Amino acid sequence: MANEPDATANGQSAEDLRWMTEAIDLASLGRGQVEPNPPVGCVLVRDSVCIGKGYHQRFGGPHAEVEALSDCADATGATAYVSLEPCCHHGKTPPCADALIRxxxxxxVVSVVDPFDQVDGGGIERLRSAGIEVTTGVAKEAGEDLLGAYLKRVRTGMPWVIAKWAMSLDGRIATKTGESKWITGPAARTAVHELRASVDAIAVGMGTVIADNPLLTVRLPQIADAKPPGGTNPKIASSTRQLVRLVYARSRLPxxxxxxxxxxxxxxxxxxxGPQIANADLAKLADHDVETWQCESSDPIExxxxxxLWLGSNDNPRGLAMTHLMVEGGSQLLGSFAAARQLDEVHAFIxxxxxxxxxxxxxxxxxxxxxxxDATSLRISRLDSFDNDVRLIYRR
Structure with missing residues (x-):
């Protein structure tokens, strides 16, 4: 589809920006719950008054537009502010464009046009064919910022990579003897577990496995008590999805x-x-319920x-494409991700x-x-304070 004209070219009204900002804020509530679908929010407005709103709350559940329409007695003549173009295809739910038409x-009003090949302007075209006025590109930068991980996966087939590390003021992640527990305090470590709860997988290298023997689980009471909702994909353990633990093992296994x-x-x-690891050794891990996948190349970047690409496809053992991958270390694995130009977001705890x-x-x-x-350049997105520690979040 041809690119839709941005509202910025025609001037964005304060009214449109106000309600689209609310739709984007609503959409953010679904992050960590809806992937591999995108987080989307919708606000219905008539005569400058909100008459309904909703967001995509869980994978396989109603989309934002349907949630908003369910929150509204009568949407006739209203304006729908949607953070991502309404879908026009049958997936797990019927097309949202059709719901708005009905x-x-x-x-x-749309913030971001969906590049997914089964949408890609088709939802907008269907709405316009039904006589509905459509405006695109409102608060586009904020909308794309929220959808960064989804947009990367759709365009490249790869998940969004979040690098996390804790370091001292002078940039060390451990002492010269390798001691690293604990550089930051309890409040900062709780924030790490909240981040883990929002991603599909967490990755470490063999150096970290040998040095720390980590568990790599989410240790938050509200997550531990979560029960799988009825009717969800059996490969997903809870409404937050069960975290997958990844080990990069180029030449030796756990x-x-x-x-x-x-x-x-x-x-x-x-x-x-790595390709040189013997199948017999991989089979031993499989006997302990460890899934294994062998790369064709032993080059770390490759x-x-x-x-x-494997994690971002439906061919991985979970059967669903991953959207967010969190890399916790060690420094060699993080260095390889940086060299591969695959650091999309950094959470640096200091x-x-x-x-x-x-x-x-x-x-x-x-x-x-x-x-x-040649350095990877990121822009600062947020700063958080935890007692005597801080977290800097940088994004592409």
Whole structure:
């Protein structure tokens, strides 16, 4: 489809910006619940008064437009503000464009045109064919910011990569002896578990598995008590989806006695292995309910590219494309993701401590860059404070 004209070219009214901002804020409530679908919000307005609103709340559930129409007694003649173009195809739910047409809305305002090949302007075309006025591009930057992970997956087939690390004021993630627990305090560590609860998978390298023997689970009371809702995909454990634990193992595999392997029957554990690892060794992990997938290349950067395409497809063991991947370390794995140009978002937790030591590691290992012009450039998105720690969030 041809690109739709942005409302910015015609001037965005304060009224449109106000209600679209509310629709985008509503959409954000669905993040971590609806993937691989996009988080979407919808607000219905008549005579400058909100008469209904809703957002896509869970994967497989009603879309935002349907939720908003259900919240409204009569939408005839109303304006619908939708953060993403209404769908025009039958998926798990009927087309939302048709629902708006049946409701006889007079106008639809869209923030972001959906690049998904089964939509891609088709929803807008269907609305206009029904005589409904459509405006696109309102609060487009904010809408694309919220939809960054979805847009990346649709356009590239890869999930959005969130790098997380905790470091001292002088940029160390451990002492020169490798001690790293705990650089930050309890409040910051709770924020890490909240982040884990919102992503599809969390990844570490073999260095972290050997050094820390991590469990990599979400340890929050409200998550631990969550029960699977009826009728959801059996491969998804709860409304927040069950976190998948990933280990990048280029040349060596986790020991069978590690916590990750011992708990694989309870929490999905996948190993992304290099091509030189023997099938017999992979079979031993499979006997402990660990899923394994072997890359064709042993080059770290190529392994990351291949694995991201696999994770972003429906061919992975979960049967659903992943939208958010969180990489927790160690520094070598994070360095490889940086070298592969696959750091989309960084959560840097900084503690009020100074560690020092030439041999104390930083968050990103080899290969690094030789010139500053080659460095990954991100923009600051948010700053949070946790007692004596801070979190800086940077995004592409």
């Amino acid at each position: 409701a006889q809305v007079a106008r639809v 020991d069978l006695q590690t916590q990750l392997v011992q708990t694989a029957s309870e929490t999905p554990t996948w190993v992304i292995a 392994m990351i590219r291949q694995s991201l 503690a009020g401590k100074c560690i020092g030591g030439r041999d104390a590691p930083g968050p990103l290992g080899d290969p690094g860059v030789e010139a500053l012009t």
